[in-house]
Amino acid sequence: MTPSLSDSDALSSLRAAFQGRLITDPAELAPFLTDWRKIWRGTALAAVQPDTAQDVAQAVAWCAAHQVTVTPQGGNTGLAGGSPPPATGRNIVLSTARLNRVREIDTLNNTVTVEAGVVLQTLQQAANDAGRLFPLSLAAEGSCTIGGNLSTNAGGVAVLRYGNARELCLGLEVVTAQGELWDGLKSLRKNNTGYDLRDLYIGSEGTLGIITAAVMKLYPTPAAKVAAFVGMETPQQAVELLQLAQARLGASLTAFELMSARSLALSLKHNPDIRAPFATPKAWNVLMELSSMTDEAQGRADLESMLEQAFAAELIGDAVIAESLAQSAALWSLREKLSEAQTLEGPSIKHDVSVPISRMAQFIVEGEAEILKVAPAARLMAFGHVGDGNLHFNVSYPEGDDGKAFMARQTDMNRAVHDLVDSMGGSISAEHGLGMLRRDEAIRYRPAVETRLMRAIKQTLDPLGIMNPGKVLPTA
Numbered sequence: 001m002t003p004s005l006s007d008s009d010a011l012s013s014l015r016a017a018f019q020g021r022l023i024t025d026p027a028e029l030a031p032f033l034t035d036w037r038k039i040w041r042g043t044a045l046a047a048v049q050p051d052t053a054q055d056v057a058q059a060v061a062w063c064a065a066h067q068v069t070v071t072p073q074g075g076n077t078g079l080a081g082g083s084p085p086p087a088t089g090r091n092i093v094l095s096t097a098r099l100n101r102v103r104e105i106d107t108l109n110n111t112v113t114v115e116a117g118v119v120l121q122t123l124q125q126a127a128n129d130a131g132r133l134f135p136l137s138l139a140a141e142g143s144c145t146i147g148g149n150l151s152t153n154a155g156g157v158a159v160l161r162y163g164n165a166r167e168l169c170l171g172l173e174v175v176t177a178q179g180e181l182w183d184g185l186k187s188l189r190k191n192n193t194g195y196d197l198r199d200l201y202i203g204s205e206g207t208l209g210i211i212t213a214a215v216m217k218l219y220p221t222p223a224a225k226v227a228a229f230v231g232m233e234t235p236q237q238a239v240e241l242l243q244l245a246q247a248r249l250g251a252s253l254t255a256f257e258l259m260s261a262r263s264l265a266l267s268l269k270h271n272p273d274i275r276a277p278f279a280t281p282k283a284w285n286v287l288m289e290l291s292s293m294t295d296e297a298q299g300r301a302d303l304e305s306m307l308e309q310a311f312a313a314e315l316i317g318d319a320v321i322a323e324s325l326a327q328s329a330a331l332w333s334l335r336e337k338l339s340e341a342q343t344l345e346g347p348s349i350k351h352d353v354s355v356p357i358s359r360m361a362q363f364i365v366e367g368e369a370e371i372l373k374v375a376p377a378a379r380l381m382a383f384g385h386v387g388d389g390n391l392h393f394n395v396s397y398p399e400g401d402d403g404k405a406f407m408a409r410q411t412d413m414n415r416a417v418h419d420l421v422d423s424m425g426g427s428i429s430a431e432h433g434l435g436m437l438r439r440d441e442a443i444r445y446r447p448a449v450e451t452r453l454m455r456a457i458k459q460t461l462d463p464l465g466i467m468n469p470g471k472v473l474p475t476a
Helices: 007-015 026-032 053-066 120-129 146-151 197-201 235-252 261-269 296-312 325-336 338-345 357-374 410-423 439-445 448-461
Strands: 020-023 046-050 069-073 091-095 102-106 111-115 169-176 181-184 209-217 224-232 253-260 284-292 318-321 352-354 379-385 390-396
Touching: 007 020, 007 046, 007 053, 020 026, 026 046, 046 053, 053 069, 053 091, 053 169, 053 181, 053 209, 069 146, 069 209, 102 120, 111 120, 111 146, 120 146, 146 209, 169 197, 181 197, 224 235, 224 296, 224 325, 235 253, 235 284, 235 296, 235 357, 253 261, 253 325, 261 284, 261 325, 261 338, 261 379, 284 296, 284 325, 296 318, 325 338, 338 379, 338 390, 352 410, 357 379, 357 390, 357 410, 410 439
Parallel strands: 046 091, 069 091
Antiparallel strands: 020 046, 102 111, 111 209, 169 181, 169 209, 224 284, 224 318, 253 284, 253 379, 352 390, 379 390
């Protein structure tokens, strides 16, 4: 075992181990030590920003030799506490910010090879410049990174058509917990040559190794996109509208987002520059988008025809089809700014859950009843990706309250919501990951054999336990 070094000697030794930036100044280090929601705060000897994947490997090898834990960090936009370092012990934060190259775009193979620190929006633009579409899209796309997206298996608004990050990834380059570099950057859609290590690292939240690059799928750029905002009275009508839209529009239906009247009102309250879609608010609302591979006129005609059928079937009560890119952007802003609006409103208890789409409406009704048992005046803010069964079932404190007594009931609220989710065959984390936020709760809902298998994988790939400790699985 390598003898323990003093902090100053350790930093000097670490500096010699890799090429890149070493951050030790307390003011510069501070942003790396806390999460985006400012709930968790850790400590670290330093933050390192290696220049290359080989530099990442050398930095991790140093950590393994000196038994210093490693917290991988991309854009630090996660919502489940997966990115801050531990509060105790000797730790470093390994930021992928300087791994920011788009290495190759292959328009014939419809793939892009990109380093982990590339910001999602940058990749979207690079694909667009090459005449292709990279469809992963989420609210934090201006600051989240591809490595972080893959480590949490990010979803977003286009999962209905294109799948989440896992479905979009063909190959990975990964630094192991021992500081070895695995080159699995295959751009193949068929490759049955053993265990799928790619899928093992995707969604592991940096607890098994560090993703340094990936091969991602690209798609033809749609000729046009047409958005519509639709109002109805019940979530069941929204689910039935989804069924109709899929039957009539097929794969051209790329997004189907649900918003309650209360969540829509909150978004409008904190974004007064955006006009309300309807003069008379509707109890439930759907923002849908169709991507046409032919032309806008045909896409609009298909969408209008489907909505006419929905009116005739009394599934919807009102609808607005965007007439311009600006109007479409305004409709999408109502959805994209919901999380920010809830933050501005004050403390809230958040649930990122998924249930079978067939049980979505039942879950919303029964879930609100469970919430009101815990906090009778609480305000449910339900919105999310109903097209893939993922709902953000968030609860704000009662109006006129300071929120303190409400937030003290967080454990009871989580138990009520998550027990119901589990009873319906759902998941307590749909797209945000477990991090520290849901780590311990997940044990309650996961079969014991599953936890044992997960621990065995962790022990095999990271026997020293240095990779992002305390996330996903409780420290043994």
